[in-house]
Amino acid sequence: MICATRRLDEELGIRGITAEHRGQVEYRADVGDGMTEHELVEVFVVEAQRDLHVQLNPDEVMDTRWVTPAQLREEIAQTPQIFTPWLRIYMAEHSALIFG
Numbered sequence: 001m002i003c004a005t006r007r008l009d010e011e012l013g014i015r016g017i018t019a020e021h022r023g024q025v026e027y028r029a030d031v032g033d034g035m036t037e038h039e040l041v042e043v044f045v046v047e048a049q050r051d052l053h054v055q056l057n058p059d060e061v062m063d064t065r066w067v068t069p070a071q072l073r074e075e076i077a078q079t080p081q082i083f084t085p086w087l088r089i090y091m092a093e094h095s096a097l098i099f100g
Contacts (some may be wrong), residue, residue: 001021002020002043003017004019004021004044004061005017005019008046010032010057010060011056011057011060011061012054012055012056012061013053013054013055013056013057014048014052014053014054016048017046017047017048019044019045019046020046021042021043021044022043022044022045022097022100023042023043023097024040024041024042025040025043025081025090025091025094025097026040026041027036027039027040027041027067027086027089027093029059029085029086029089030085031085034062037085037086040084041086041100043094043097045098047056050066054085069091069095069099071092073091073095076088076091091099
């Protein structure tokens with residue numbers, strides 16, 4: 001959990017939130033140029049208010065916005081190419097773990 005909260009700070013400038021460990025997921029994703037990413041990922045979730053202040057690290061995050069899981073699924077279905085392969089995998093195969 002220490003690493004997860006550190007990454008929240010490093011990537012989004014979020015502090016003072018408690019992460020809840022939900023489990024592990026493993027995935028393989030084609031990332032282009034003949035390369036495959038194979039990862040074992042620890043899943044953490046947090047509850048946050050919509051007015052949560054974020055300070056994006058531009059080396060890590062391009063943009064953020066609030067959407068519902070249903071909105072995200074719809075956007076992925078409409079324009080999958082704008083989302084990372086791993087987000088598409090998480091939503092297709094692990095959303096019950098994440099949003100459960």
